[in-house]
Every structure is written in structure tokens, then in C-alpha cells.
Amino acid sequence: MTTQYIGRFAPSPSGPLHFGSLVAALGSYLQAKSHQGKWLLRIEDLDPPREVSGAASLIIQTIENYGLEWDEEIVYQSQRHDLYQSQIDKWLQENNAYYCQCTRKQIKEDGGFYLGHCKEKHHSEKNSAVRLVMQHPVESFNDIKHGTITIPSKLAHEDFIIKRRDGLFAYNLAVVLDDIDQGVTEVVRGADLIEPTGRQISLYRQLGANEVNYLHLPLAVDEKGNKLSKQNYAPAIDNSNPKPTLLAALTFLGFIIPLEVKQATLNEILQWAIQHWQLNQLPTGLEITTPFSKPSI
Structure with a gap:
């Protein structure tokens, strides 16, 4: 029996989504949907001192605005x-x-x-x-x-x-217990989380659970090599006009987008991306410089 693919996107509500987090969301979404699998959304609200009021709701709204549809109910770590x-x-x-x-x-x-x-x-x-x-x-x-x-x-x-x-x-503990509980089969996330992967695999082995596969996407960095993050004041992505940023994220992930696709609707763009998603198109490096590193003036 073939196990159904289950992927997930698990942001922390320490601020709005920036370009780097959109890349992680989009990459995990396309990998799941290209496998006819499920894509889950989990809010990792484990660290109240670092959380920003209203950020969780804003993240969910952003994901909706960008046309990414999750399966099953949203899980909140604060309730677990x-x-x-x-x-x-x-x-x-x-x-x-x-x-x-x-x-x-x-x-x-x-x-x-x-x-x-x-x-x-x-x-x-x-x-x-x-x-x-x-x-x-x-x-x-x-x-x-x-x-x-x-x-x-x-x-x-x-x-x-x-x-x-x-x-x-x-x-490390919470993410592994949640992934096991939710049946996640593959974790697609940014390369900034490569280091803790070994500890997470050791937890699977300690728990006697089936290990997941891992795919780490290139990090979006600014001109100085700093990763786009809330701590580095990366600007929030545009919620009101998502199409240009979505196209930029697809380009970042290695897509060459035809003109007719660029002129299509958000849903049509995503459906095209699912059909044409290939891992060999991903950049080989772990970091890529992006123009989405400065707040709009």
C-alpha cells in the first residue's frame, strides 16, 4: 500500500510573512500538490515572548490571498x-x-x-x-x-x-511530535533549518516512529548575505496585490514562466506551477540574493 504524501507549512507568528517565508510555503505546497498529496497548515506559536499580536491571523489571511489552499484544520502548537x-x-x-x-x-x-x-x-x-x-x-x-x-x-x-x-x-520536540501526530511524510522548508534536522531525526528514532523525508529550499538573502527574516526586518509581502510577488517566488524556485501564464489568474498560475514543478529546476545553492529585502518607500 502506498502512503499518501502529506506535507506542511509551519510558520511562527512572530510577524507577517516575508518573501523568504512565501518561498517556503510555495515550495512545500507545490511539492505536496504535485504528488496529489495533502498540504497542512500549522501555526507554531510555542514562544509567546517572540509572538506579535495578530500575526497568526495575518499569516493565514496572506496564505489565502496568495491562493494556497490547505487541507484539514489548522493546528496551533499552543493548544498541544x-x-x-x-x-x-x-x-x-x-x-x-x-x-x-x-x-x-x-x-x-x-x-x-x-x-x-x-x-x-x-x-x-x-x-x-x-x-x-x-x-x-x-x-x-x-x-x-x-x-x-x-x-x-x-x-x-x-x-x-x-x-x-x-x-x-x-x-525540536514539538515539531517532531506534531509531524508524527499529523502523519507528515515529507518536510519541505528553508535551508536555515538544516542544522536541527539531525536532532529531529534522532527523535524519530527515539520514538520508534517512521522518519520523514527532508527537502531544504534555498534561502532568500539580501545583498549583504543576511537571510530574510523578521529579526532582520524583512518587509511583509503585499497582501492586496499578490500576483507580482507570487511570480517572483516562482522564478526564485527555478520556474521559467511563459508570458501567457504571467497574464493568467492566480489560480491558473498555481495550477500551471503544480503541473510543471520539478526538483531539478531548483537552484543548487543554499542561498540566493533577492530584491525583496528592503521595505518599500
Whole structure:
């Protein structure tokens, strides 16, 4: 029996969508739809201090305005804390996780990697993070576009945080539990998330779950090589006139768009893109300079 393709787009509501996040959304959408699969939308609202009021609603509206249609109900990570905590409690009981009180300063002094100082100290929950005992280190993985990606050994073997000292759940844990729960078969996202991929694969193995495939799309960067991000004040994409930005994103993803397609409706453009989507058209590099890096004046 062939498993149905299930992909997803999972933005964090720390601001409106910018050009780089549109590229990630569009790439994941086209990959899913070209496989006659489902495309899910998940709002990763795990970190309230970084969230912007109203951003989640604005992101959803933007995705609608650009003609991307998701399947099934939108999932919000803020409503799934019980799932994350239940898994952490299980690991703590099995001695597969432990409390850690090491500070960033201490870890920096150790060369930037956590060396396991708290593993046998049996700290209490108070003022502690929770770390997972690394039992399945991943030093390399296969990316559908880029082939073998190597991960530094020290990073691969590190007991990493699954719940922060401030009580917030770690991204790596939440994203894997959600992808398993939603039946995701392939993750298509920006190349800025290559580094945590090894940790996420190790979580699949720790959980005894079927691993997903990974495809990392090129990052949109400005003229100075900085990735387009909310932290770098990347401008929001135009919600009222989506067609020019959609065409620019398709060009970024390697499409050569005929004039008649450029003159078509938004839906017709997307249907054309689904029919003509090929991974070998994607740029080979991990970063591409884009003009969509400066706020409009």
C-alpha cells in the first residue's frame, strides 16, 4: 500500500510573512500538490515572548490571498502542550531525560557544546531545563535536493534541550511530535533549518516512529548575505496585490514562466506551477540574493 504524501507549512507568528517565508510555503505546497498529496497548515506559536499580536491571523489571511489552499484544520502548537509534556514525563520516568541547570555562559566556556555536566546530578525541576539523553546521534542525513548533509559530531552527540528553563517547550520536540501526530511524510522548508534536522531525526528514532523525508529550499538573502527574516526586518509581502510577488517566488524556485501564464489568474498560475514543478529546476545553492529585502518607500 502506498502512503499518501502529506506535507506542511509551519510558520511562527512572530510577524507577517516575508518573501523568504512565501518561498517556503510555495515550495512545500507545490511539492505536496504535485504528488496529489495533502498540504497542512500549522501555526507554531510555542514562544509567546517572540509572538506579535495578530500575526497568526495575518499569516493565514496572506496564505489565502496568495491562493494556497490547505487541507484539514489548522493546528496551533499552543493548544498541544499536554502532548509535549506527556512525552517529557515519560522520558523522565524512564531516565531517558533529566533536569539541567547549566547556563549559556557555562556552555560557551566549554566551547559552545553541552558536555553533560548535569546528567548524574539529579537536579529538581525548579529552575531547570529538561535535556534528552542522546541515544541515536545523527551525524549525516540525506536531503532530497542536496544529497548527504554532514552534521558536526559534537552537535550530533549532544544531549539537547526539550523543555526550556522558562517552561517553554523546545521547537525540536514539538515539531517532531506534531509531524508524527499529523502523519507528515515529507518536510519541505528553508535551508536555515538544516542544522536541527539531525536532532529531529534522532527523535524519530527515539520514538520508534517512521522518519520523514527532508527537502531544504534555498534561502532568500539580501545583498549583504543576511537571510530574510523578521529579526532582520524583512518587509511583509503585499497582501492586496499578490500576483507580482507570487511570480517572483516562482522564478526564485527555478520556474521559467511563459508570458501567457504571467497574464493568467492566480489560480491558473498555481495550477500551471503544480503541473510543471520539478526538483531539478531548483537552484543548487543554499542561498540566493533577492530584491525583496528592503521595505518599500
